[in-house]
Amino acid sequence: MNGSNDFPVLGFDIGGTKIAICLADRHGRILGSQRIDGGTGEDYPVALRQMTETGDALLKQAGVAATDLRAVGISAPGPMDMASGILQKSPNMHWEGAPIRDDLQKYYQVEACLENDANAGMLAEWFFGVARGCSDAIYLTMSTGIGGGVIVNRTLLQGTTGVGAEMGHVVLDINGPLCGCGQRGCFEAFCGGRSISQRMQEILAEEPDHPIMRMAEVDGDFKKLNYQVLRVAVREGIPLAREMWEEVCLRTAQALGGFMMIFNPQMIIMGTLAHYSGDMFMTPVRKHLAKFSWPQLHEPCQLKTPALGHQIGELAAVSPAFYKFYRKGGWEPEPANP
């Protein structure tokens, strides 16, 4: 079969500021993709029409007849009701109860499969990226917030209501910083990008002359304080930055150690923060792991960054559909490179 007819799947990656739509084949090759700006900031009916128009255009461009389409995948920020396929309103989701799964299923007349973005990212890295061939792996988005996805014995961990695995909201310290979810001391409240920015803003609010505030990247503007700035400040050797970074690394190791003790994974993949920080993050995290997990569990576990780069959103969008076929026995990922 040629590429365009080889198990085509349409994917919709729903985000707060943009929606990415892509058409991919069974090998995870992207046959076409396009973005719609505005994301869930648009009214749902308007966005839905733009999404299906864009999906139709991608099918047409790739020469795929709508009747040849095998499935639709959807990756969206949680929370969502998995039984009904309805997205729930949240800080990252402005639509009010959008029945996106059934609407896309009805429109395309194929099965539509929905997952939260972290689970979908886990599936994408497992099928097409760095975790190919793993039986047990964990993916942590490590972005503005911390989403988590877990593969246990070649199965995506979804839990009884499909809300699993909210690894960013495991409490590490009941007296820790307040989290956006309402709990105190969540992993995300210590190590999520949004929380790191807020903490820097709080600490530096009374110190406009602090060396961090005078950095070129900040130029006295509190709104520019974020973890990229923190990283630069650490490299420049600013003591406050080093202290804050040390806590981020220690708390990450605490969370990872706990996950290793439970899941004994071959691999933990960490997104944005780890991807951009490299060794200055991974080395101290590895060093601290011995405080939180046994050698039998952390020594064989590889810490990795995602392999899919900018394509992760697109491939995360199609992956819930491939997973459905994988479970039913109608599709297999390609084996890992030896």
Ligand SMILES: [Zn+2]
């Ligand atoms: Zn939380």
